[in-house]
Amino acid sequence: MQVEKYSIENHNERLLKEHQRRLNYISATVNNAEKIIEQLQAFQIAIPSWALGTGGTRFGRFSGGGEPRTLEEKIEDIGLLHALNHSSGAVSLHIPWDIPKNAAHIKALAAQQGLRFDAMNSNTFQDQPEQKLSYKFGSLQNVNKDIRQQAIDHNIEVIQYGVELGSTSLTVWLSDGSCFPGQLNFREAFQNTLGGLQDIYKALPADWKIFVEYKAYEPNFYSTTVGDWGQSYLYATKLGPKAYTLVDLGHHLPNANIEQIVALLLMEGKLGGFHFNDSKYGDDDLTTGSIKPYQLFLIFKELVEGMDARGMDHVSDMGWMIDASHNVKDPLEDLLQSVEAIMLAYAQALLVDKKTLKAAQQNNDVVAAQEILQNVFRMDMRPLVAEARLRAGAVLDPVAFFREEKIREKLIKHRGSKTVATGL
Ligand SMILES: [Mn+2]
Numbered sequence: 001m002q003v004e005k006y007s008i009e010n011h012n013e014r015l016l017k018e019h020q021r022r023l024n025y026i027s028a029t030v031n032n033a034e035k036i037i038e039q040l041q042a043f044q045i046a047i048p049s050w051a052l053g054t055g056g057t058r059f060g061r062f063s064g065g066g067e068p069r070t071l072e073e074k075i076e077d078i079g080l081l082h083a084l085n086h087s088s089g090a091v092s093l094h095i096p097w098d099i100p101k102n103a104a105h106i107k108a109l110a111a112q113q114g115l116r117f118d119a120m121n122s123n124t125f126q127d128q129p130e131q132k133l134s135y136k137f138g139s140l141q142n143v144n145k146d147i148r149q150q151a152i153d154h155n156i157e158v159i160q161y162g163v164e165l166g167s168t169s170l171t172v173w174l175s176d177g178s179c180f181p182g183q184l185n186f187r188e189a190f191q192n193t194l195g196g197l198q199d200i201y202k203a204l205p206a207d208w209k210i211f212v213e214y215k216a217y218e219p220n221f222y223s224t225t226v227g228d229w230g231q232s233y234l235y236a237t238k239l240g241p242k243a244y245t246l247v248d249l250g251h252h253l254p255n256a257n258i259e260q261i262v263a264l265l266l267m268e269g270k271l272g273g274f275h276f277n278d279s280k281y282g283d284d285d286l287t288t289g290s291i292k293p294y295q296l297f298l299i300f301k302e303l304v305e306g307m308d309a310r311g312m313d314h315v316s317d318m319g320w321m322i323d324a325s326h327n328v329k330d331p332l333e334d335l336l337q338s339v340e341a342i343m344l345a346y347a348q349a350l351l352v353d354k355k356t357l358k359a360a361q362q363n364n365d366v367v368a369a370q371e372i373l374q375n376v377f378r379m380d381m382r383p384l385v386a387e388a389r390l391r392a393g394a395v396l397d398p399v400a401f402f403r404e405e406k407i408r409e410k411l412i413k414h415r416g417s418k419t420v421a422t423g424l
Pocket of ligand 1: 213248323
């Protein structure tokens, strides 16, 4: 669905005066507003192809209607998000849910909407209808060599699809692990997994990266073979320079200090990818910033500081992706909210005065250090994020625009009310 330029202009025109008033205030309050706006304009977050339909739980799935029926329609939906916020300029594909049957066509369609292809995602956590062997007892860790080989071959196939689309990275998340003590020999499971990852690593083109994503538990509840950042780091280090750890915000045990994990991985040059979501209890996949916005800011502060310390490019040297999906919201509105929360946390992180913070730390001035971070966190950065959108030709208030223009109603009219997108 195309968004008409005049609708965007009408919307912005109506909100412009109030926006300008708020922008003037924040621009006069912070001393690097212009620089932050430029950095916000450049920052892009990939949208996963499975987040465009209403997510389900193991108890059920309630489609909201107008969901994309094909990969083409998914690209259209991401193009629509990008037209509204100009910060969703990348697609992260999942194979086999979204196999590009005609890669050149899909690539051109994405390019038309200003989208590129970010990390590719493989899937060895489900059995597919045509599949010969089962992943019931794991994929790369499996005691059966043929099952391990099937998982390796699948990942290599995913790389090949990615090459056709212009992607340059592969994210591997394994559900491998065990549900009961004694089920698995931990060392053998690790060695098998490492061997498989090494074979996949060998198939990476020269300019590609592989991201090893970890998760503490679920679907396995006793052990997970890539269960935490230490294990992921171990695989990434043994694999070589093209291998990195990927942090998913929902994949830790409760109360883990994710900002510290991020800081140390960046220090070691081993953080390559990042998945955004939020959670209250476990891997809840809630809208980013909906539960713990302060934690999101603290993580971003470490991301910015750690990337700057290594001279990394904020835009291109990390795979940024939303990894969330829900039951009760319009998935497109939800993604707009997530992107907004990420941009706000990024803007706040850019605002932290590193010199003053460093001085407070050197003086053991705990109160001053806390004040510096909390003052930044309590600053309203929304006008700067909106200004970045405005300058890029996007809309001042994406969620409001989505509703004013009755975009979901139009999608339902076009696609029907009973459509269900592929995914979980
Ligand atoms: Mn993830």
